[in-house]
Structures are given as C-alpha cells and as structure tokens.
Amino acid sequence: MADEREISIKAAPAAVAALxxxxxxxxxxxxxxxxxxxxxxxDGLLGANRIAFRVRKGDGDVYIQTIKTAxxxxxxxxxxxxxxPLADERPEIGALQAVLAPDQFRAVEQAGLAQRYATxxxxxRAPLSGLDRSGEAFTAELALDVGRIEAGDRxxxxxxxxxxxxxxxxxxxxxxxxxxxxxxxxxxxVTSKGARAEQALSGxxxxxxxxxxxxxxxxxxxxxxxGQMAQDCIDQWTLxxxxxxxxxxxxxxxxxxxxxxxxxxxLVVFAPIIxxxxxxxxxxxxxxxxxxxxxxxxxxxxxxxTLPLLMASGFDPRDGARVQAAxxxxxxxxxxxxxxxxxxxxHTRMLLGLAGWxxxxxxxxxxxxxxxxxxxxxxxxxxxQRLDRAHRKARxxxxxxxxxxxxxxxxxxxxxxxxxxxxxxxxxxxxxxxARPYVRALRTLQDDLGRLNDLEVAxxxxxxxxxxxxxxxxxxxxxxALYAQAYLAGASSGATxxxxxxxxxxxxxxxxxxED
Amino acid sequence: xxxxxxxxxxxxxxxxxxxxxxxxxMARSSAATGLADLDRQGSARRWLKLRPARAEAIQGLDWxxxxxxxxxxxxxxxxxxxxxxxxxxxTAAVDLADCIVAPILPSVFDEMATxxxxxxxxxxxxxxxxxxxxxxxxxxxxxxxxxxxxxxAYIAGAGRSLTARIVERALYADLATQGLTLFDQxxxxxxxxxxxxxxxxxxxxxx
Ligand SMILES: Nc1ncnc2c1ncn2[C@@H]1O[C@H](COP(=O)(O)OP(=O)(O)OP(=O)(O)O)[C@@H](O)[C@H]1O
Ligand SMILES: [Mg+2]
Numbered sequence: 051m052a053d054e055r056e057i058s059i060k061a062a063p064a065a066v067a068a069l070x071x072x073x074x075x076x077x078x079x080x081x082x083x084x085x086x087x088x089x090x091x092x093d094g095l096l097g098a099n100r101i102a103f104r105v106r107k108g109d110g111d112v113y114i115q116t117i118k119t120a121x122x123x124x125x126x127x128x129x130x131x132x133x134x135p136l137a138d139e140r141p142e143i144g145a146l147q148a149v150l151a152p153d154q155f156r157a158v159e160q161a162g163l164a165q166r167y168a169t170x171x172x173x174x175r176a177p178l179s180g181l182d183r184s185g186e187a188f189t190a191e192l193a194l195d196v197g198r199i200e201a202g203d204r205x206x207x208x209x210x211x212x213x214x215x216x217x218x219x220x221x222x223x224x225x226x227x228x229x230x231x232x233x234x235x236x237x238x239x240v241t242s243k244g245a246r247a248e249q250a251l252s253g254x255x256x257x258x259x260x261x262x263x264x265x266x267x268x269x270x271x272x273x274x275x276x277g278q279m280a281q282d283c284i285d286q287w288t289l290x291x292x293x294x295x296x297x298x299x300x301x302x303x304x305x306x307x308x309x310x311x312x313x314x315x316x317l318v319v320f321a322p323i324i325x326x327x328x329x330x331x332x333x334x335x336x337x338x339x340x341x342x343x344x345x346x347x348x349x350x351x352x353x354x355x356t357l358p359l360l361m362a363s364g365f366d367p368r369d370g371a372r373v374q375a376a377x378x379x380x381x382x383x384x385x386x387x388x389x390x391x392x393x394x395x396x397h398t399r400m401l402l403g404l405a406g407w408x409x410x411x412x413x414x415x416x417x418x419x420x421x422x423x424x425x426x427x428x429x430x431x432x433x434x435q436r437l438d439r440a441h442r443k444a445r446x447x448x449x450x451x452x453x454x455x456x457x458x459x460x461x462x463x464x465x466x467x468x469x470x471x472x473x474x475x476x477x478x479x480x481x482x483x484x485a486r487p488y489v490r491a492l493r494t495l496q497d498d499l500g501r502l503n504d505l506e507v508a509x510x511x512x513x514x515x516x517x518x519x520x521x522x523x524x525x526x527x528x529x530x531a532l533y534a535q536a537y538l539a540g541a542s543s544g545a546t547x548x549x550x551x552x553x554x555x556x557x558x559x560x561x562x563x564x565e566d
Numbered sequence: 567x568x569x570x571x572x573x574x575x576x577x578x579x580x581x582x583x584x585x586x587x588x589x590x591x592m593a594r595s596s597a598a599t600g601l602a603d604l605d606r607q608g609s610a611r612r613w614l615k616l617r618p619a620r621a622e623a624i625q626g627l628d629w630x631x632x633x634x635x636x637x638x639x640x641x642x643x644x645x646x647x648x649x650x651x652x653x654x655x656x657t658a659a660v661d662l663a664d665c666i667v668a669p670i671l672p673s674v675f676d677e678m679a680t681x682x683x684x685x686x687x688x689x690x691x692x693x694x695x696x697x698x699x700x701x702x703x704x705x706x707x708x709x710x711x712x713x714x715x716x717x718x719a720y721i722a723g724a725g726r727s728l729t730a731r732i733v734e735r736a737l738y739a740d741l742a743t744q745g746l747t748l749f750d751q752x753x754x755x756x757x758x759x760x761x762x763x764x765x766x767x768x769x770x771x772x773x
Binding site for chain 2: 418420421422424426439
C-alpha cells in the first residue's frame with residue numbers, strides 16, 4: 051500500500067444508516083447522488099490504451115465527462131485528466147482526440163462508444179482533520195458510498211467507507227482508517243469499483259499475487275532495503291485478499307501464506323536493526339492468520355498430493371472418495387470461517403496497523419546507539435553477515451540431525467527455510483551463477499524434508515478431520531490414517547540416510563557470499 | 567574485513583580502553599570481531615580472559631611477538647598496540663590498517679608527544695597518500711575544563727579535528743576489571759554515554 055492516499059473498507063449494509071448519521075453530524079458533511087457511466091468500444095480499445103472514459107451526473111441536470119489517461123512508464127507525472135461539461139448524458143467522443151493518435155482515434159470513432167458499466171451510488175462525505183501520532187497535521191475526507199455497480203447483466207452492491215488523505219503523512223491515513231474500523235466497518239476493499247466491474251464482465255476470479263522479484267541495491271543501506279522488502283510482503287498479502295475472500299483458490303491461500311512467511315523471515319533476518327515493539331500485537335495477529343490459513347493449506351496438500359500418493363498404496367477407493375468429499379466439506383467450513391476473520395475488525399485493524407507501522411517508520415525506532423552502525427552499513431556486508439549466521443545455524447542443526455532422530459531433521463527443515471529466504475532476499479546481490487548451485491542444492495534438500503513433513507502433517511490432518519467428521523466418514527478416515535501411518539513409517543525409515551547424503555552434498559558447496 | 571589500529575606513543579592514554587570499546591561495539595552490532603593484542607603487557611588479552619560468556623563474543627589474537635594473519639570470517643579486526651611502537655614494527659602495523667585511531671589526553675605534557683607521534687605517522691606512505699585516515703579521540707576529556715579547551719585549541723591550530731570526546735569516568739576502570747565495556751550495558755545511562763563513542767564508531771565504519 052505504498053504511497054497510498056486512499057483506503058476503502060467494507061461497510062455492512064446493516065451498519066450503513068448509523069454510519070451515515072454519524073458522518074452527517076460532522077460539520078461540512080453532505081450526501082450526493084452520483085451516476086457514472088463508463089464507456090469503451092466493444093473490443094475495449096480505450097482500456098487497451100489505459101484510458102478511462104466516464105460521464106457522471108451529479109445532483110441537478112449537470113453532466114461532466116472525464117477522460118483519465120494512465121501515466122506513461124517513463125513520465126510518472128503525466129497522468130492526464132480532461133474534464134468538460136456536457137449538455138446531456140451523451141458522451142462527446144471528439145474529446146478523445148487529445149489523448150489518442152489520429153489513427154487510433156479514427157478506429158474508436160468508427161467502432162463507436164458503448165456503455166461498459168455504470169456505478170450508481172449515494173456518497174455521504176465529511177471532511178476530517180487533525181494531528182497524526184507524530185504531531186503532523188493532516189486533512190482527509192471520509193466518504194460512505196452505498197449503491198450498486200451495473201456490469202453487463204450483473205449487479206454488484208457497493209457499500210464501503212473510503213478514507214482519502216488530502217494532506218499529511220500516509221501514516222495518518224492508516225491511523226484514521228483504523229479509528230473507523232468496527233461497528234460493521236471491517237474488511238479492506240482492495241479492488242476498486244471499476245476493477246470490480248471489469249472482473250464481473252470478464253467472469254474471471256480475482257488474480258493471485260506472487261512475490262515481486264527484488265533486485266537489491268548493494269550500496270543502499272540495510273535499513274532502506276528492509277522498508278522496500280517489507281512493503282512488498284504486505285502488498286502481496288493485501289493483493290491476495292480479494293481472491294482469498296471471494297473464491298479462496300488453493301493458490302491464493304498458498305501465496306497469502308508465502309507473503310506472511312516472507313514477512314516473518316524478513317523480520318528475523320533484519321531483527322538486529324529494526325524495532326518491532328510498536329507492531330508486536332499486530333505481528334502476533336498476523337501469525338494467527340498464518341496458522342488459520344495453514345489449516346486450509348494442509349487440507350489442500352493432503353487432497354491434491356498426499357492422498358493420491360496413498361491411494362496408490364492400495365486402500366479401498368470408496369474410502370478415498372469418502373475422505374476426499376469430507377475434506378472438501380471441511381475445507382469449505384474452514385474457508386468460510388477464515389473469510390469471516392479476514393473481513394472482521396481484528397484482521398482489518400492488524401493490516402492497517404502494520405501498514406502504519408511501516409509507513410510511519412515506527413520500525414526505525416532505535417533501541418540502542420550501535421544499531422546506527424548496522425543501519426548505515428551497506429546491504430552487501432549486512433547480507434553476508436546474516437547469511438553466514440543462518441548458514442552456521444543450519445550446520446549446527448544438521449550435525450544434531452545426523453546424530454539424532456527424525457524430529458531433529460524437522461528442526462533442520464525450519465532452519466533451512468529461514469536460510470532459503472535469506473538467500474532469496476539477498477541472492478540478487480551476487481552474480482546469478484554464484485548463488486545458483488547453492489540454492490539448487492538447498493532446494494532439493496528442502497523438497498525431501500518437505501515431503502516427509504507433508505506426510506506427517508497429512509496424518510495429523512486426517513486424524514483431526516476424522517474427529518470432526520460425521521460417524522460414517524469417521525471410520526473411513528481411521529482406515530486411511532492407518533495407511534498414512536504405515537506409509538510414513540516406511541518413508542521415514544529409509545529417509546534419514548538419503549537426507550544425510552543430500553545434506554553432505556549441500557554442505558560441500560561454498561557459501562556464495564563469502565569472498566575467499 | 568576492516569582493520570583498525572589503536573595507537574599512540576604515549577603510555578596510559580587509553581589505547582586498550584578505546585580498543586576494547588571499539589571491539590565490543592562492533593561485536594554488538596553483529597560484526598564478527600577480532601581483537602589482536604600487540605602489547606607484551608597483555609592488557610587486552612587479560613581483558614578478554616575476564617570477559618563473561620553472556621557478553622558478545624570477540625575473538626582474541628596474541629600478536630605480541632609478531633603480527634599474524636587476520637583470521638578468516640572476521641569482519642572487524644582491532645589492533646591494540648603497546649606504547650612506544652616505532653620503526654618497522656610501526657610501519658608494518660600501519661600497513662595492515664584501514665584506519666588509525668589515536669587516543670590523546672588533554673594534558674600539557676601530552677601535546678608535544680602527540681605532535682611527534684602524528685608527524686611520525688604522517689611520514690608512513692599509506693598515511694601520507696591519504697589512504698589511511700587518522701582519527702583523533704580526546705580521552706579522559708572534561709568539558710569546560712581548562713585542559714579540555716587547551717586541547718581543542720591545539721588540535722584546531724594543527725589543522726586537525728577531534729572525531730570524538732570521551733569523558734573521564736570512574737566506570738571505565740571498573741568495567742575493565744570485569745572484561746566488559748559500556749557497550750555491554752543496556753541501562754539508559756550507559757546508552758547516553760555510548761553516544762559519546764558513536765562519532766568515532768561511525769567514522770571507523772566508514773573509513
Ligand atoms: N575515559 C576514561 N575515564 C577514566 N579512566 C580511564 C579513561 N580511559 C582510560 N582510563 C583508565 O586509564 C588507565 C589507562 O588506560 P588504558 O590501559 O586504556 O591505557 P593504555 O594506553 O592502553 O595504556 P598502556 O600504554 O599501558 O597500554 C586505565 O586504568 C583505564 O581504566
Ligand atoms: Mg594498553
């Protein structure tokens with residue numbers, strides 16, 4: 051949510067009346083009815099040119115046409131907006147000449163504009179001003195939008211509270227938004243009205259957000275690098291919320307968890323130089339969200355990977371079908387509970403709190419003067435020190451595992467995961483072919499450990515799901531769990547030898563961050 | 567790796583105190599730190615022996631007979647030198663260093679000695695070329711004292727500047743007997759005093 055000036059939070063229909071009354075009590079508040087029609091050619095020429103074409107009718111018979119162009123990549127400040135009054139609701143197509151090349155304009159003219167979708171809502175807006183936590187003044191506008199989107203033959207409700215920052219720090223934006231969460235206002239509305247309309251028209255599920263690849267600048271300070279990477283993690287989490295709450299795809303659940311795990315590893319890697327005190331409660335809530343999605347993820351892995359593996363080992367396929375069906379029901383229930391939590395006030399406050407912690411630079415609070423040394427050191431040496439530490443820790447865990455039991459291999463798995471994230475965060479600092487063999491060997495080792503862990507988790511998930519299942523299913527779960535147990539016993543007895551071999555292969559590779 | 571040579575011809579001006587403090591601060595900021603003792607008296611080595619396990623670890627090196635090889639994996643190596651290091655031994659130590667830290671006392675008797683010492687150092691090639699900066703630290707400094715003002719005037723007159731001013735405090739001797747430094751303490755008052763050291767540490771880190 052970097053540089054964001056606007057946040058929308060879902061408002062429950064039951065809460066709208068009270069919320070509107072509350073807003074209207076503020077001096078300068080008013081309600082206006084807004085009708086907006088968005089136009090494009092049938093084959094979406096304007097959209098392809100990243101142009102939005104809107105005719106809006108306000109109170110009274112006033113029509114305003116607005117053309118918005120996206121900023122070209124090389125000229126970020128050139129985002130255009132052309133506004134003109136219209137005599138009636140019919141769009142004035144000639145205005146497009148200002149933003150389209152002549153041949154493109156002719157193409158649009160020939161094709162003709164048609165309404166693509168419309169938004170119809172009442173907006174109650176109220177000005178707001180004050181001081182943020184650091185004492186800086188801000189002004190903002192609160193807007194409660196209630197109405198609908200008409201897109202093709204679909205009607206989508208609009209019911210959201212928007213906070214728009216007019217002046218002040220973006221930390222203020224998150225503080226204000228957080229203060230308005232509760233009483234039916236909860237759940238970040240990540241997707242804009244226009245994007246929701248387009249999504250309804252295309253019929254596609256909201257997209258899944260992956261981690262952006264990060265190219266660290268070795269000369270930038272370690273501190274600045276943390277800010278960027280943490281922002282990316284929070285973005286990845288936020289951008290997966292629409293899919294998570296609307297369709298809950300396997301991949302969205304997975305990537306949302308990846309986002310949280312990356313953030314948490316980032317906090318471990320950067321622990322000596324950042325302050326998490328102000329975010330402690332939010333980070334604890336984030337961990338709970340992670341575990342909650344973990345229950346869903348475990349079922350997904352069980353259903354898609356482990357169960358087919360077990361099926362091959364020969365249990366009654368009717369048991370398999372029963373278990374699959376029961377798992378699907380359980381997933382559905384867990385997912386619904388998760389959506390309720392994600393769109394609830396606790397999660398919303400957490401997300402706004404974390405964004406504010408990051409935007410407000412609260413993570414830069416200094417615990418002791420020597421932290422300044424760390425923070426000012428360029429990322430290069432910092433990365434090498436942190437990688438070295440994670441590497442040494444994994445070596446120690448491996449030594450224990452080689453002498454110990456399967457549980458020690460699981461501890462190694464956790465340490466390797468942290469090492470892997472550190473290698474991924476910082477890998478871009480080194481020549482690609484330097485890091486590759488190390489990361490590849492690390493990955494194969496991790497895959498083996500992961501498979502073993504999947505089996506163990508699968509067994510636990512089978513038992514837990516069995517306990518929660520209805521009586522006829524319970525017996526099927528019991529029988530499948532027995533297969534899983536036997537399979538796991540077989541797999542782990544042979545595994546440690548292979549794991550030790552893979553570890554030794556990995557340990558032979560020189561750490562790519564060391565100079566000599 | 568970065569090597570920091572703490573040196574002055576004068577005895578008792580605070581070389582070991584400054585060397586141990588730089589080492590502890592670097593270790594505290596998670597740099598793998600080594601402390602090499604070039605002094606036969608062995609005060610730095612004794613200090614390391616006293617250092618409790620809970621304090622941030624520092625790798626000790628006995629270089630009192632000859633300069634050794636910097637160990638692998640060390641990010642910051644601090645050299646504590648004996649008083650009166652001269653000739654080839656001085657040149658060899660300076661050649662190893664990325665920067666020189668010279669503690670000086672605000673005493674009339676120290677001015678001439680400091681003068682001689684700085685002239686000698688300046689003749690060494692790496693210093694003369696400007697490759698190895700010399701950072702001056704006023705130790706046992708007392709703000710607003712006559713001696714303190716004299717030192718400031720003398721340094722300014724020589725066209726140099728003080729990188730840090732370390733105030734005279736009884737706790738330095740106490741801490742030394744426990745193998746500790748101010749950077750091993752987390753009290754609010756310790757943190758305030760740590761600020762006196764920060765300009766030096768930041769300069770050392772940049773050098
Ligand atoms: N800022 C200070 N305030 C008070 N006492 C100090 C301070 N700095 C050093 N001392 C004390 O002065 C004495 C000499 O300091 P130190 O041993 O560090 O000097 P040195 O230059 O290493 O001496 P030598 O030449 O013998 O190696 C010690 O007892 C030390 O505790
Ligand atoms: Mg000494």
